[in-house]
Amino acid sequence: MITDTALRLGRFPGSGEEYLFDVNESLMTIARPGRGKSQAMVIRNLLYLKGPAFVLDVKPEIHQATAAWRDAEVGPVIYYNPADIAGSVCFNPLDFVPDDPAGAFRFILNLVALLVVTPNAVKFNDFWESRAAQFLTAAIYDVAMHDPFGRRDMTSVVRWFSPSDEEAEDIIERLADADVQVMRNLSNTMRNMQPKMRENIFETARRHIEPWSYPGLEQLGFRTTFDLTNLRRDNATFYLCVTPEDLVSYATVIRTIIGLIYLHMRTAQDDWVLPPVTFFLDEFPQLGYLREIEKMMETGRQAGLRLWLFAQTMGQIRKIYGGDDEGFSEMVAVRSYMEPTGRLAEELSRELGKIPAGFYGKERPRATPQQLAGPEFVDKVLIIQGGKKFALLNRVMAFSDPGLTDRYPSPKLASP
Ligand SMILES: Nc1ncnc2c1ncn2[C@@H]1O[C@H](COP(=O)(O)OP(=O)(O)O)[C@@H](O)[C@H]1O
Ligand SMILES: [Mg+2]
Incomplete structure (x- = not known):
């Protein structure tokens, strides 16, 4: 059964069944630009997930693709965007x-x-x-x-x-x-x-x-015009929209909004039994070292929140959270990768290990770096769960998901 809180990471080839993630633990997706982080992971899930969410939208494009459906079918939309003062909520x-x-x-x-x-x-x-x-x-x-x-x-x-x-x-x-x-x-x-x-x-x-x-x-910092404490009870979706150019200079603001929402959730113990809040954090390494990210991963299961972290490379994460990413990778329940190349493909090949090949105990890599970076893995999502279980899924983009034709907004026609 697919519940309201299940996240979809892709479909199994052959059966076409969804790979579902339905526990209160954290996820991480690493992929270069244009591989489908927004389309296959964030937008697609926001158009299915009937539970509260926080979205760091760095294009911004996710708000535009998902806000109308979520507002109508899930709960109130809270929209913060320093480039759109008239439409944005304020935060002090x-x-x-x-x-x-x-x-x-x-x-x-x-x-x-x-x-x-x-x-x-x-x-x-x-x-x-x-x-x-x-x-x-x-x-x-x-x-x-x-x-x-x-x-x-x-x-x-x-x-x-x-x-x-x-x-x-x-x-x-x-x-x-x-x-x-x-x-x-x-x-x-x-x-x-x-x-x-x-x-x-x-x-x-x-x-x-x-x-x-x-x-x-x-102008947006004069007073607070939304209820930070009711995100979860209201099944709300908070969109924090910034352009890629503003992401770094506004990091102090973004960190503070995320941190205060988390601080409240951690103390609101009566709410812990409610459906989990999923935090979709695109480009999170650009926020700098954020203790709260580590805390959110540690306490997520208990407090009912799921962090879904997105980055372009593992190196970005290592630079900020420590030379050795093992600790960081082990804190997330599931990692997903799309079309890895270079160093990442080498590391993944090593992690995927060897499988028996032929007789006399011979072994070969489950996937070589060349294979991982090659045509076999195009349009695929490689899943590593708990550091040992692997799956190779078909990537499903929101714009081409037959289940979403009614929900995914068709492009606006240019006015004459
Ligand atoms: N509405 C759309 N129709 C067709 N292709 C799209 C649409 N939106 C995005 N794409 C394409 O889908 C691919 C994945 O995009 P995206 O999910 O934004 O990548 P990422 O977030 O990993 O940078 C890109 O090649 C992009 O050009
Ligand atoms: Mg993106």
Whole structure:
């Protein structure tokens, strides 16, 4: 039986049966551009899946192909797109800072780890970066608790890092009166710091969060206009749409939205029995090192969420999550590959291992790198489940899936 929450990865050749994935664990798909990540995996599944979803849409094209059907048949659509201010929902992370000082401080620590884009797990602990992160904590605390610039949002946090002498004095005084010891300590640190040192640290901090004050984002960051806590109960679909050009510069925003949605899910234990939320994260390595991705994979089964990670190469992932991707690959239940070439084909050939060939215990590779990169594997999806079970499926593109002719929108006719 195909349930509402089953994901489809392709069809078995011969029988034509669907390969179904229907557990609360994570998936990963690696393929070069144009192999069908969007068509065969994301769009196709969004046009079948009757459960809540979060979609990082980096073209953006997925929203256009799937939003109408999901809105009509699954649940409300939430659409965030900095390039479409009129149509987009707004998001202000400071709206989620609790009122009590201790709660606010704890929340802000989590928030800072999302805001600061770190290129890899090691860089996370760099001196300048960690100093900057400390002051970012102070800036958000100050803006959230005291609203010194008349806008309790990230533009004020950016503004905080370019203070006049007088404003700097005010900051030091406000932090000296804070209810949280760490803030009082930072007040002292700031008072005793050489101006040049302060300028360097503030500059580092500002660089991380500057995109929040770019035109577009600045307008979308004033307040939050959607319910981040009801995604799952409402069977909603959240589309986060950015162009490939904006993906990297807006990473701080994207990470924060994903992270806060996850933070809520992790704490909303009453909701864990509800259908899982599937996160389709196209191009996720471009978001930098994101601790939450690892946490989501660890707690997914328990909290009922499935991460589906997409990347072009394994190298992209290694660079960010550590030299050895074994750990990362082992965290996902299923990996899928389409038309692998080069180094990836070699690695996969090795992983697929050998099979008996002829007599006298002779062996040959199950598939050579040349075969993997050749015509036999065109239009196919190679599945590795749990690091040991393999399957070779026929790839099914959404636009040519006979089951989706009513759902896949036909291209709009150009107006005369
Ligand atoms: N509506 C469509 N009709 C026909 N071909 C399409 C359509 N949309 C995409 N394609 C083609 O399908 C292939 C897979 O595209 P896509 O899923 O976007 O790749 P990826 O996401 O892996 O970069 C590409 O060759 C693309 O040109
Ligand atoms: Mg794509």
